[in-house]
Amino acid sequence: MNVTTRFRAASAFFVASLLFASCGNLPPEASSETVQAAGEQRQPAPDFSLKDVHSADVQLSEFKGKVVLLNFWATWCGPCKIEMPWFVEFQREYKDRGFSVIAVSMDEEGWDIVRPFTEELKLNFPVVVGDDKLADEYGGVSALPTTFIIDKEGRIAATHQGLVSKGDYEDEIERLL
Amino acid sequence: MRDCCKALAVALLAVLAGSASAQSFKGFQAASIAPPELITISAGQQATVHLTIRIRPGYHINANKPAEDYLIATKLTWDQNPLQLRAVDYPEAKTVKYSFSPKPLLVYSGNITVSSTFSVPDTVPAELNELTGTLLYQACNDKACFRPQKIRVKVATITD
Numbered sequence: 001m002n003v004t005t006r007f008r009a010a011s012a013f014f015v016a017s018l019l020f021a022s023c024g025n026l027p028p029e030a031s032s033e034t035v036q037a038a039g040e041q042r043q044p045a046p047d048f049s050l051k052d053v054h055s056a057d058v059q060l061s062e063f064k065g066k067v068v069l070l071n072f073w074a075t076w077c078g079p080c081k082i083e084m085p086w087f088v089e090f091q092r093e094y095k096d097r098g099f100s101v102i103a104v105s106m107d108e109e110g111w112d113i114v115r116p117f118t119e120e121l122k123l124n125f126p127v128v129v130g131d132d133k134l135a136d137e138y139g140g141v142s143a144l145p146t147t148f149i150i151d152k153e154g155r156i157a158a159t160h161q162g163l164v165s166k167g168d169y170e171d172e173i174e175r176l177l
Numbered sequence: 178m179r180d181c182c183k184a185l186a187v188a189l190l191a192v193l194a195g196s197a198s199a200q201s202f203k204g205f206q207a208a209s210i211a212p213p214e215l216i217t218i219s220a221g222q223q224a225t226v227h228l229t230i231r232i233r234p235g236y237h238i239n240a241n242k243p244a245e246d247y248l249i250a251t252k253l254t255w256d257q258n259p260l261q262l263r264a265v266d267y268p269e270a271k272t273v274k275y276s277f278s279p280k281p282l283l284v285y286s287g288n289i290t291v292s293s294t295f296s297v298p299d300t301v302p303a304e305l306n307e308l309t310g311t312l313l314y315q316a317c318n319d320k321a322c323f324r325p326q327k328i329r330v331k332v333a334t335i336t337d
Contacts, residue, residue: 076249076315077322079277106324142205143321162321163277 033161034168042155045070045148046137050104050128053115058102058126061154067094067176068150069101069169072130075117076107077144079163084121086166090173091125097177098152101125106135106144151176207236207316210328211288216308219337220301224260226293226308226332228253230285237284238314240270244283249315249325253291256309259302260295267291275319301336308332 037043045068049059060068071087073080087101103125105114110129118127135141138148139159149158149172158172211229218224230251232238239248253265268290270283295308309332315325 074322074324075247076325078245078248078275078282078317079320079322082277108325142324144324145321162318 033159034164035159037155037157037159042151042153042157045150045154045156046134047154048134048137050130050134052126052128053111053118058128060102060150063100063102063150064154065152066098066100067152067173068148069099069173070148070150071101071103072106072135072138072141072144072146073103074106074144075113080145082163083145083147083166084123086169088122088124090169094173094177099173099177103127104130104134106130106141149173149176205323206326207318207323208232208238208314208326208328210312210330213330213332216332216334217337218260218297218301218305218334220297221299222297223263224295224297224334226295228291228293228312228330228332230289230291230312230314232286232289232316234287236316236318237271237273237282237286238316240283240285241267242270242283244272244280245278248282249313251285251312251314253293253312253330254310255293255330256311258308259305260297260308263294263296265291265293275317277319303336305334305336307334 045060047059047061049057052058060070069087069090071080071083073084084103087103090099091101103123105127107113107129114127114129130141138146143161145160145163147160147164147169148156149160149169151157157176160168209231211231213226213228216224216226230238238251241250241252243250251267255262268285270285272281273284273286274281291312293310308330310330312328312330313325314328316323
Protein backbone atom coordinates (compact mmCIF):
# COMPACT_ATOMS: atom_id res chain seq x y z
CA MET A 1 0.00 0.00 0.00
CA ASN A 2 1.64 3.27 -1.08
CA VAL A 3 1.42 6.51 0.88
CA THR A 4 -1.40 7.96 -1.25
CA THR A 5 -3.50 4.83 -0.88
CA ARG A 6 -2.87 4.81 2.85
CA PHE A 7 -3.90 8.45 3.08
CA ARG A 8 -7.11 7.77 1.12
CA ALA A 9 -7.91 4.78 3.32
CA ALA A 10 -7.26 6.81 6.46
CA SER A 11 -9.46 9.65 5.14
CA ALA A 12 -12.30 7.27 4.32
CA PHE A 13 -12.02 5.69 7.76
CA PHE A 14 -11.98 9.13 9.36
CA VAL A 15 -15.11 10.29 7.51
CA ALA A 16 -16.90 7.02 8.34
CA SER A 17 -15.89 7.40 11.97
CA LEU A 18 -17.14 10.99 12.04
CA LEU A 19 -20.50 9.83 10.73
CA PHE A 20 -20.60 7.00 13.27
CA ALA A 21 -19.63 9.25 16.16
CA SER A 22 -22.06 11.99 15.20
CA CYS A 23 -24.90 9.47 15.38
CA GLY A 24 -24.47 9.61 19.17
CA ASN A 25 -25.48 13.26 19.14
CA LEU A 26 -28.54 12.95 16.93
CA PRO A 27 -32.04 12.80 18.37
CA PRO A 28 -32.45 9.22 19.47
CA GLU A 29 -34.40 7.30 16.89
CA ALA A 30 -32.59 4.26 18.30
CA SER A 31 -34.29 3.18 21.48
CA SER A 32 -31.21 2.61 23.63
CA GLU A 33 -27.54 3.41 23.59
CA THR A 34 -24.45 1.82 25.09
CA VAL A 35 -21.03 3.43 25.34
CA GLN A 36 -18.05 1.35 26.44
CA ALA A 37 -14.78 2.92 27.48
CA ALA A 38 -11.44 1.11 27.37
CA GLY A 39 -9.24 1.22 30.49
CA GLU A 40 -7.19 4.34 29.88
CA GLN A 41 -10.06 6.31 28.35
CA ARG A 42 -12.32 5.85 31.36
CA GLN A 43 -13.42 9.01 33.11
CA PRO A 44 -13.79 9.26 36.90
CA ALA A 45 -17.37 8.83 38.09
CA PRO A 46 -18.45 12.08 39.78
CA ASP A 47 -18.53 11.59 43.53
CA PHE A 48 -21.68 12.26 45.54
CA SER A 49 -23.02 11.83 49.03
CA LEU A 50 -26.76 11.30 49.43
CA LYS A 51 -29.00 9.83 52.11
CA ASP A 52 -30.49 6.39 51.82
CA VAL A 53 -33.94 5.33 53.04
CA HIS A 54 -32.56 5.06 56.61
CA SER A 55 -31.01 8.56 56.39
CA ALA A 56 -27.53 7.03 56.27
CA ASP A 57 -24.94 8.64 53.97
CA VAL A 58 -24.15 6.85 50.74
CA GLN A 59 -20.93 8.22 49.29
CA LEU A 60 -19.80 6.84 45.97
CA SER A 61 -16.08 7.30 46.71
CA GLU A 62 -16.42 4.93 49.66
CA PHE A 63 -17.15 2.16 47.16
CA LYS A 64 -13.72 2.52 45.57
CA GLY A 65 -12.20 -0.93 45.23
CA LYS A 66 -15.59 -2.34 44.25
CA VAL A 67 -17.33 -2.62 40.92
CA VAL A 68 -20.44 -0.46 41.12
CA LEU A 69 -23.55 -0.60 39.01
CA LEU A 70 -24.93 2.94 39.36
CA ASN A 71 -28.50 3.00 38.12
CA PHE A 72 -30.63 6.12 37.60
CA TRP A 73 -34.32 5.19 37.63
CA ALA A 74 -37.77 6.41 38.61
CA THR A 75 -40.95 4.80 39.89
CA TRP A 76 -42.82 6.04 36.79
CA CYS A 77 -40.37 4.33 34.44
CA GLY A 78 -41.64 1.00 33.12
CA PRO A 79 -38.32 -0.26 31.69
CA CYS A 80 -36.64 0.53 35.04
CA LYS A 81 -39.02 -1.88 36.76
CA ILE A 82 -37.82 -4.72 34.54
CA GLU A 83 -34.24 -4.23 35.69
CA MET A 84 -34.77 -3.97 39.44
CA PRO A 85 -35.18 -7.73 40.09
CA TRP A 86 -31.98 -8.30 38.06
CA PHE A 87 -30.14 -5.84 40.27
CA VAL A 88 -31.42 -7.60 43.40
CA GLU A 89 -30.02 -10.82 41.97
CA PHE A 90 -26.68 -9.20 41.02
CA GLN A 91 -26.33 -7.77 44.51
CA ARG A 92 -26.93 -11.18 46.03
CA GLU A 93 -24.66 -12.99 43.60
CA TYR A 94 -21.69 -10.63 43.34
CA LYS A 95 -21.68 -8.73 46.64
CA ASP A 96 -19.04 -10.96 48.25
CA ARG A 97 -16.78 -10.53 45.22
CA GLY A 98 -16.54 -6.75 45.63
CA PHE A 99 -19.63 -5.46 43.86
CA SER A 100 -22.52 -3.20 44.71
CA VAL A 101 -25.54 -1.73 43.05
CA ILE A 102 -26.42 1.87 43.92
CA ALA A 103 -29.80 3.05 42.67
CA VAL A 104 -30.50 6.77 42.28
CA SER A 105 -34.17 7.61 42.05
CA MET A 106 -35.03 10.68 39.98
CA ASP A 107 -38.57 10.95 41.37
CA GLU A 108 -39.28 14.58 42.14
CA GLU A 109 -41.65 13.56 44.95
CA GLY A 110 -38.74 11.96 46.84
CA TRP A 111 -38.99 9.32 49.53
CA ASP A 112 -42.79 9.49 49.88
CA ILE A 113 -43.09 7.71 46.57
CA VAL A 114 -39.75 5.89 46.49
CA ARG A 115 -39.91 4.24 49.92
CA PRO A 116 -42.99 2.05 49.23
CA PHE A 117 -41.42 0.96 45.95
CA THR A 118 -38.14 -0.11 47.58
CA GLU A 119 -40.08 -2.03 50.23
CA GLU A 120 -42.35 -3.70 47.68
CA LEU A 121 -39.41 -4.91 45.58
CA LYS A 122 -37.29 -5.75 48.64
CA LEU A 123 -34.30 -3.91 47.21
CA ASN A 124 -31.13 -5.23 48.89
CA PHE A 125 -28.77 -2.43 47.83
CA PRO A 126 -28.37 1.27 48.64
CA VAL A 127 -31.07 3.50 47.15
CA VAL A 128 -30.78 7.29 47.20
CA VAL A 129 -32.88 10.11 45.80
CA GLY A 130 -31.02 12.19 43.24
CA ASP A 131 -31.49 15.71 41.98
CA ASP A 132 -30.81 17.79 38.89
CA LYS A 133 -27.32 18.71 40.09
CA LEU A 134 -26.27 15.07 40.27
CA ALA A 135 -27.99 14.31 36.97
CA ASP A 136 -26.07 17.18 35.32
CA GLU A 137 -22.80 15.83 36.67
CA TYR A 138 -23.64 12.55 34.96
CA GLY A 139 -24.47 14.18 31.64
CA GLY A 140 -28.11 15.10 32.13
CA VAL A 141 -29.68 11.66 32.62
CA SER A 142 -32.85 12.60 30.76
CA ALA A 143 -33.49 9.00 29.66
CA LEU A 144 -34.22 6.36 32.25
CA PRO A 145 -32.96 3.86 33.01
CA THR A 146 -29.42 5.17 32.65
CA THR A 147 -26.83 2.88 34.15
CA PHE A 148 -23.12 3.42 34.67
CA ILE A 149 -20.81 0.49 35.29
CA ILE A 150 -17.97 1.79 37.42
CA ASP A 151 -14.69 -0.07 37.76
CA LYS A 152 -12.72 -0.66 40.97
CA GLU A 153 -10.76 2.55 40.41
CA GLY A 154 -13.98 4.59 40.40
CA ARG A 155 -13.98 5.16 36.63
CA ILE A 156 -16.90 4.77 34.25
CA ALA A 157 -16.36 1.62 32.19
CA ALA A 158 -19.73 1.58 30.44
CA THR A 159 -22.83 3.73 30.11
CA HIS A 160 -26.22 2.38 29.15
CA GLN A 161 -29.17 4.59 28.26
CA GLY A 162 -32.34 2.58 28.08
CA LEU A 163 -33.08 -1.04 28.82
CA VAL A 164 -30.33 -3.49 27.93
CA SER A 165 -30.18 -7.22 28.45
CA LYS A 166 -29.42 -8.83 31.78
CA GLY A 167 -26.62 -10.78 30.08
CA ASP A 168 -24.89 -7.57 28.95
CA TYR A 169 -24.74 -6.38 32.56
CA GLU A 170 -23.50 -9.76 33.78
CA ASP A 171 -20.73 -9.82 31.16
CA GLU A 172 -19.57 -6.35 32.12
CA ILE A 173 -19.63 -7.06 35.84
CA GLU A 174 -17.76 -10.34 35.43
CA ARG A 175 -15.15 -8.64 33.25
CA LEU A 176 -14.48 -5.96 35.85
CA LEU A 177 -14.52 -8.11 38.98
CA MET B 178 1.77 12.79 3.78
CA ARG B 179 2.76 10.80 6.83
CA ASP B 180 2.02 13.88 8.94
CA CYS B 181 -1.45 14.05 7.39
CA CYS B 182 -2.12 10.45 8.42
CA LYS B 183 -0.93 11.22 11.94
CA ALA B 184 -3.19 14.29 12.08
CA LEU B 185 -6.14 12.22 10.90
CA ALA B 186 -5.45 9.58 13.52
CA VAL B 187 -5.25 12.18 16.28
CA ALA B 188 -8.50 13.81 15.09
CA LEU B 189 -10.16 10.40 14.90
CA LEU B 190 -9.18 9.60 18.48
CA ALA B 191 -10.51 12.98 19.60
CA VAL B 192 -13.85 12.35 17.89
CA LEU B 193 -14.14 8.86 19.34
CA ALA B 194 -13.26 10.15 22.82
CA GLY B 195 -15.95 12.79 22.41
CA SER B 196 -18.51 10.22 21.41
CA ALA B 197 -17.80 8.22 24.57
CA SER B 198 -19.22 11.06 26.64
CA ALA B 199 -22.01 11.96 24.20
CA GLN B 200 -25.45 12.14 25.79
CA SER B 201 -27.75 11.86 22.83
CA PHE B 202 -30.94 12.05 24.89
CA LYS B 203 -29.99 15.30 26.65
CA GLY B 204 -32.55 18.01 25.98
CA PHE B 205 -34.59 15.61 23.90
CA GLN B 206 -38.27 16.46 23.52
CA ALA B 207 -40.51 13.59 22.46
CA ALA B 208 -43.56 15.83 22.00
CA SER B 209 -44.36 19.35 20.91
CA ILE B 210 -47.47 21.46 20.42
CA ALA B 211 -48.44 22.74 16.98
CA PRO B 212 -49.02 26.51 16.92
CA PRO B 213 -52.63 26.91 18.04
CA GLU B 214 -55.20 28.82 16.01
CA LEU B 215 -56.49 32.22 17.07
CA ILE B 216 -59.66 31.79 19.14
CA THR B 217 -62.62 34.10 18.85
CA ILE B 218 -64.27 34.87 22.18
CA SER B 219 -67.96 35.81 21.99
CA ALA B 220 -69.78 37.04 25.10
CA GLY B 221 -72.26 34.50 26.49
CA GLN B 222 -71.06 31.77 24.11
CA GLN B 223 -68.72 28.83 24.37
CA ALA B 224 -65.15 28.87 23.11
CA THR B 225 -63.19 25.77 22.20
CA VAL B 226 -59.44 25.46 21.97
CA HIS B 227 -58.02 22.55 19.99
CA LEU B 228 -54.39 21.78 20.72
CA THR B 229 -52.50 19.42 18.46
CA ILE B 230 -49.76 17.52 20.22
CA ARG B 231 -47.14 16.02 17.94
CA ILE B 232 -45.43 12.94 19.32
CA ARG B 233 -42.26 11.82 17.63
CA PRO B 234 -42.38 8.51 15.73
CA GLY B 235 -41.28 5.62 17.93
CA TYR B 236 -42.36 7.34 21.12
CA HIS B 237 -45.54 7.45 23.15
CA ILE B 238 -46.88 9.50 26.00
CA ASN B 239 -49.17 8.18 28.68
CA ALA B 240 -52.91 8.61 28.31
CA ASN B 241 -54.81 11.02 30.52
CA LYS B 242 -56.03 7.94 32.35
CA PRO B 243 -53.07 5.55 32.20
CA ALA B 244 -53.43 1.81 32.65
CA GLU B 245 -51.15 1.73 35.69
CA ASP B 246 -51.17 3.91 38.79
CA TYR B 247 -47.42 4.45 38.71
CA LEU B 248 -47.51 6.16 35.29
CA ILE B 249 -47.62 9.93 34.88
CA ALA B 250 -50.75 11.02 33.04
CA THR B 251 -50.80 13.51 30.21
CA LYS B 252 -52.60 16.55 31.57
CA LEU B 253 -53.46 19.97 30.22
CA THR B 254 -54.15 22.65 32.81
CA TRP B 255 -55.16 26.25 32.18
CA ASP B 256 -54.04 29.27 34.15
CA GLN B 257 -56.72 31.36 35.78
CA ASN B 258 -58.59 33.49 33.23
CA PRO B 259 -61.97 35.24 32.97
CA LEU B 260 -63.48 32.27 31.12
CA GLN B 261 -64.94 29.26 32.86
CA LEU B 262 -63.35 25.96 31.92
CA ARG B 263 -66.08 23.43 31.19
CA ALA B 264 -64.15 20.42 29.97
CA VAL B 265 -60.82 19.18 28.71
CA ASP B 266 -61.39 16.31 26.28
CA TYR B 267 -58.56 13.94 25.55
CA PRO B 268 -58.52 11.55 22.60
CA GLU B 269 -59.17 7.86 22.96
CA ALA B 270 -55.97 6.13 24.03
CA LYS B 271 -54.36 3.29 22.13
CA THR B 272 -53.87 0.01 23.94
CA VAL B 273 -50.31 -1.13 23.30
CA LYS B 274 -48.29 -3.98 24.77
CA TYR B 275 -44.66 -3.12 25.42
CA SER B 276 -41.92 -5.59 26.35
CA PHE B 277 -41.25 -3.72 29.59
CA SER B 278 -44.79 -4.02 30.93
CA PRO B 279 -46.68 -7.19 31.76
CA LYS B 280 -49.96 -5.36 31.05
CA PRO B 281 -50.89 -3.46 27.88
CA LEU B 282 -50.62 0.29 28.41
CA LEU B 283 -52.96 3.11 27.39
CA VAL B 284 -50.93 5.61 25.40
CA TYR B 285 -51.04 8.35 22.80
CA SER B 286 -48.76 8.36 19.77
CA GLY B 287 -48.56 10.25 16.47
CA ASN B 288 -50.55 13.49 16.38
CA ILE B 289 -53.35 13.89 18.90
CA THR B 290 -55.80 16.70 19.65
CA VAL B 291 -56.81 17.82 23.12
CA SER B 292 -59.86 20.07 23.14
CA SER B 293 -60.75 22.50 25.91
CA THR B 294 -64.20 24.07 26.15
CA PHE B 295 -64.77 27.33 27.98
CA SER B 296 -67.94 29.23 28.81
CA VAL B 297 -67.58 32.90 28.06
CA PRO B 298 -69.25 35.31 30.53
CA ASP B 299 -71.68 37.97 29.30
CA THR B 300 -69.01 40.60 29.65
CA VAL B 301 -65.53 39.80 28.48
CA PRO B 302 -62.65 41.94 29.73
CA ALA B 303 -61.20 43.90 26.83
CA GLU B 304 -57.66 43.09 27.92
CA LEU B 305 -58.17 39.36 27.38
CA ASN B 306 -55.91 38.56 24.45
CA GLU B 307 -54.57 35.15 25.31
CA LEU B 308 -55.20 31.99 27.29
CA THR B 309 -52.23 30.30 28.90
CA GLY B 310 -51.72 26.89 30.37
CA THR B 311 -49.35 23.98 30.78
CA LEU B 312 -49.20 20.56 29.20
CA LEU B 313 -47.59 17.87 31.35
CA TYR B 314 -46.47 14.71 29.64
CA GLN B 315 -44.06 11.88 30.19
CA ALA B 316 -42.76 10.00 27.16
CA CYS B 317 -41.19 6.61 26.62
CA ASN B 318 -40.12 4.40 23.78
CA ASP B 319 -39.86 0.63 24.00
CA LYS B 320 -36.58 0.77 25.94
CA ALA B 321 -36.41 4.04 27.85
CA CYS B 322 -38.51 6.69 29.51
CA PHE B 323 -37.87 10.39 29.63
CA ARG B 324 -38.26 12.70 32.58
CA PRO B 325 -41.67 14.42 32.78
CA GLN B 326 -41.86 17.56 30.69
CA LYS B 327 -44.02 20.65 30.96
CA ILE B 328 -44.77 22.71 27.87
CA ARG B 329 -46.22 26.17 28.26
CA VAL B 330 -49.29 26.75 26.12
CA LYS B 331 -50.30 30.15 24.75
CA VAL B 332 -53.42 30.65 22.69
CA ALA B 333 -54.10 34.08 21.20
CA THR B 334 -57.70 35.25 21.53
CA ILE B 335 -59.76 37.94 19.88
CA THR B 336 -62.96 39.31 21.36
CA ASP B 337 -66.05 39.62 19.15
